[in-house]
Amino acid sequence: MSKLIIFKIDEGDINQGFPLLLQMGADGAPPEIEKRGKLPSAPFLIQAFTEWQSNFRLLLESKSNPTKDSNRAIKPNKIITNVSIVKFSQKYRHL
DSSP states (O other): OOEEEEEEEOSOBTTTBEEEEEEEEETTSOOSEEEEEEEOOOTHHHHHHHHHHHHHHHHHHHHHSOOTTTTOOOOOSOOOOSSOHHHHHHHTTTO
């Protein structure tokens, strides 16, 4: 039987925090456990979200307006293999 966990977040704000209700129990049955708590304030999330949003918009712009540099393939400086080209060509020359 699988368990279900529900977080019910009430009204609040980023500076004061958010009250919440945690409910746990078997999936499809009424909750066996209910606990009240509070998510702490996190004003730094506003700046983090703003930076993420700005970076995401720049990414979308670069995808919709490709330039020569943005479509350039990544090329390795050196390829290392454990196969000798000479030995390989000698062994399979008859094919």
